[in-house]
Amino acid sequence: MNAALLALGGATPLRPPGPVPGVYQGAADVIAALMLLLEFGMLRQALVRDQVRLYAAQSAMISILAIVIAADRNLPDLYALAALSAALKVFAVPLVLRRLLGPPAVEETRGVAGSYTLSPASAVLASIVLAAFGFFCFGSLGVHSGEAPALALSIAGAMVFVAFVLMIVRRDVASQAIGFFSLENAISLASLVLAAELPLLLETAFLFDLLLAVVVFGMLIRAHHARAESLSTADLTRLRG
Amino acid sequence: MLGLILAILILPLAVAIASFLAPARVAAGITVASGIACFGLVLALIPHATAGATTYLSYLRADPLSCVFLLAIAFLYAAVAVYAAGYLKGRTGRYARRFYLGFNVFAWAMLAAPLMSSLALLWIAIEITTVVSALLVAIEDTDGAAEASWKYVLIASAGLGLGLLATIFIYYAGAQVLGAHSNLALQPLISAGSRLPKTPVRLAFLLAVLGYGTKVGLVPVHTWLPDAHSEAPTPVSAMLSGALLATSFYAILRFYQVAAATLGSGFPRGTLLVFGIASLLLASLYVFGQRDVKRLLAYSSVEHMGILAIGVSFGAPIALAGVLLHVVAHAAAKGNAFMGAGVFTVKYRTKQMSAMRDGLRLLPWSGPLFLLSVLALSAFPPSGIFRSEFEIVAGGLGSGDYAAAAVLVVLVTIAFFGLVTSATSILLAPASGVLTAGEPSAWMVVPVLAGLAVLVLLGVHPPGELANLITQAAAQLRGAS
Numbered sequence: 001m002n003a004a005l006l007a008l009g010g011a012t013p014l015r016p017p018g019p020v021p022g023v024y025q026g027a028a029d030v031i032a033a034l035m036l037l038l039e040f041g042m043l044r045q046a047l048v049r050d051q052v053r054l055y056a057a058q059s060a061m062i063s064i065l066a067i068v069i070a071a072d073r074n075l076p077d078l079y080a081l082a083a084l085s086a087a088l089k090v091f092a093v094p095l096v097l098r099r100l101l102g103p104p105a106v107e108e109t110r111g112v113a114g115s116y117t118l119s120p121a122s123a124v125l126a127s128i129v130l131a132a133f134g135f136f137c138f139g140s141l142g143v144h145s146g147e148a149p150a151l152a153l154s155i156a157g158a159m160v161f162v163a164f165v166l167m168i169v170r171r172d173v174a175s176q177a178i179g180f181f182s183l184e185n186a187i188s189l190a191s192l193v194l195a196a197e198l199p200l201l202l203e204t205a206f207l208f209d210l211l212l213a214v215v216v217f218g219m220l221i222r223a224h225h226a227r228a229e230s231l232s233t234a235d236l237t238r239l240r241g
Numbered sequence: 242m243l244g245l246i247l248a249i250l251i252l253p254l255a256v257a258i259a260s261f262l263a264p265a266r267v268a269a270g271i272t273v274a275s276g277i278a279c280f281g282l283v284l285a286l287i288p289h290a291t292a293g294a295t296t297y298l299s300y301l302r303a304d305p306l307s308c309v310f311l312l313a314i315a316f317l318y319a320a321v322a323v324y325a326a327g328y329l330k331g332r333t334g335r336y337a338r339r340f341y342l343g344f345n346v347f348a349w350a351m352l353a354a355p356l357m358s359s360l361a362l363l364w365i366a367i368e369i370t371t372v373v374s375a376l377l378v379a380i381e382d383t384d385g386a387a388e389a390s391w392k393y394v395l396i397a398s399a400g401l402g403l404g405l406l407a408t409i410f411i412y413y414a415g416a417q418v419l420g421a422h423s424n425l426a427l428q429p430l431i432s433a434g435s436r437l438p439k440t441p442v443r444l445a446f447l448l449a450v451l452g453y454g455t456k457v458g459l460v461p462v463h464t465w466l467p468d469a470h471s472e473a474p475t476p477v478s479a480m481l482s483g484a485l486l487a488t489s490f491y492a493i494l495r496f497y498q499v500a501a502a503t504l505g506s507g508f509p510r511g512t513l514l515v516f517g518i519a520s521l522l523l524a525s526l527y528v529f530g531q532r533d534v535k536r537l538l539a540y541s542s543v544e545h546m547g548i549l550a551i552g553v554s555f556g557a558p559i560a561l562a563g564v565l566l567h568v569v570a571h572a573a574a575k576g577n578a579f580m581g582a583g584v585f586t587v588k589y590r591t592k593q594m595s596a597m598r599d600g601l602r603l604l605p606w607s608g609p610l611f612l613l614s615v616l617a618l619s620a621f622p623p624s625g626i627f628r629s630e631f632e633i634v635a636g637g638l639g640s641g642d643y644a645a646a647a648v649l650v651v652l653v654t655i656a657f658f659g660l661v662t663s664a665t666s667i668l669l670a671p672a673s674g675v676l677t678a679g680e681p682s683a684w685m686v687v688p689v690l691a692g693l694a695v696l697v698l699l700g701v702h703p704p705g706e707l708a709n710l711i712t713q714a715a716a717q718l719r720g721a722s
Contacts, residue, residue, distance in 0.1 A: 143413065143441050160406070167399060176395055183402045190406060194413040197421035202361040206405070209368045213398055216372040220391055223379060227387050236388040239468040241531070 024072035032152035059089030131158035159186035257345035265337035276322035302358030305713035313572035320688035327684025389472035400455025407448035434502020449496035456489035470539035475583025517550030528659030560636020561715035570625030577692035581611030599672035625699025
């Protein structure tokens with residue numbers, strides 16, 4: 001048999017397959033990959049309203065992952081966390097953002113549609129390079145345990161970089177806020193992978209803190225719009241040096 | 242001791258709510274009372290903390306290191322509360338209510354941060370300082386304030402995102418030794434330091450320096466700082482510079498303790514040296530050519546945070562003691578400088594130094610006090626900053642870091658010339674306008690006098706209790722306790 005394999009594969013014998021990932025590891029890796037794809041989708045979308053939809057979908061993935069981990073590792077606290085996270089990130093944050101954006105027809109006039117500093121293609125290309133950098137950096141750290149799926153952690157690293165690109169390349173306050181919220185999703189993914197057993201009190205406090213941040217982001221976006229009659233950041237160039 | 246800690250945690254929050262509901266004059270009065278009371282409570286806490294660190298209710302803790310930072314924050318809270326009573330004279334109604342609500346919550350969050358026993362709660366407290374202070378920066382409702390507050394909240398929140406990632410990696414490292422249900426309490430992490438896995442701790446420390454360093458104002462993640470400091474109301478600028486930067490630096494020091502226990506001090510010290518030198522270099526060059534007096538002082542803050550980072554990187558006991566003295570002295574000196582600059586901006590109705598002239602004559606109290614404050618900030622003896630920087634340099638030379646110590650001295654000297662040149666131009670150059678001599682408010686002079694008295698005291702003969710506190714806190718940083 002080995003001789004046949006050698007004949008088919010050349011001089012190097014085929015390596016035996018690695019251990020099959022369990023339900024949790026497989027689910028975590030798939031969900032992480034979907035989250036990264038959604039992150040790229042946010043980067044590519046010209047309309048902020050579509051970015052908000054993708055953000056809600058990405059946040060839903062986080063809640064699903066929390067449920068999978070809760071079931072797999074018998075951590076009932078995570079069910080509560082999944083519910084809280086969904087209430088906040090799948091429903092409340094997108095609702096607040098949609099209200100700030102107003103009716104779909106006016107998005108063009110608010111200076112937010114397609115507000116790229118780079119062309120979309122260049123932005124996606126740059127984010128692919130940085131995502132690869134983040135992926136391999138986190139992957140090369142060797143931070144893993146028997147329970148923590150290393151691939152999902154590497155993807156979380158890639159997502160951090162793409163979120164930063166999203167914040168940098170878009171010139172409107174709404175997209176920049178979405179970039180920050182997706183950064184928070186990347187950190188939530190890393191947290192679920194590495195620190196699923198973190199006490200519920202602390203996890204809830206993190207979420208409460210995110211809620212505070214959302215409120216403040218919302219207030220500042222509203223104030224900016226009231227002053228500039230636009231959500232664009234193109235005019236925020238007074239303070240230099 | 243638990244009673245003192247709870248009082249520090251409850252009082253500013255209660256006053257924040259009360260001041261939102263009360264008329265402006267009452268809000269000013271109770272804020273002053275809260276500031277002074279908190280300072281008194283922190284002073285009362287010091288003997289307990291030096292007698293031994295204790296954790297309460299699982300999540301509260303006071304030790305010498307946390308008390309050093311509490312002292313700086315509480316002193317500035319008290320001083321700036323008095324100053325704000327004069328600064329907000331004539332501003333009543335919605336503005337005053339929002340200001341005092343935000344100001345007291347901001348002070349509360351900064352006082353809470355060093356009292357948290359867990360790195361997770363420390364992160365939460367610092368994140369609360371960000372969201373509250375961003376609203377305070379925006380409160381003036383000008384174009385500049387809107388721009389500065391947006392940049393601040395976005396950059397600082399992104400930085401704190403990295404800080405949260407650092408916290409998660411530390412949790413992961415701790416869970417390998419302490420078990421999965423560890424609550425990120427500091428003392429168990431430090432005690433288990435030598436057994437923690439090295440890679441996650443190394444990554445966590447890097448992320449912490451980068452993440453919390455964003456709030457500290459370390460180069461290259463400092464870009465929000467000059468904007469926010471210059472556009473915020475002056476009392477908020479003083480708190481941002483003197484207290485908030487120190488609070489964030491406190492978080493880095495806590496990560497430093499865990500990292501030093503796990504990796505040895507070489508890696509964390511080297512990291513801080515790089516960020517410290519970069520910050521000091523950029524700031525000492527940028528103080529030249531600044532036209533906005535508050536922006537000038539903001540770059541001075543970047544400079545001083547660089548000095549703190551370099552001081553820790555030296556690692557010698559005297560340098561660490563110098564760093565901790567510098568935290569307290571910088572709070573007093575930078576608070577003073579901003580409060581003095583605020584008097585100038587009220588008097589001349591501009592922040593542009595080119596429009597400020599003849600300050601010594603037109604502001605008979607605040608002019609000389611501003612000059613003395615800038616000199617004290619520039620480490621002119623007998624200021625406490627002179628003593629702290631002297632100790633840091635002595636520590637650098639003592640530990641054999643001659644090049645870094647020499648760079649520190651050269652760059653601090655450059656910054657000194659930049660600061661003093663700008664300050665003397667607004668004080669001594671003859672005025673061409675028709676302003677009459679006089680102070681805007683006595684409330685804006687008294688806290689500066691108190692700050693100068695503290696600076697001289699720290700420089701000439703620090704009280705025994707304080708010296709003991711700093712010695713013990715420095716020993717904590719060295720891992721001796």
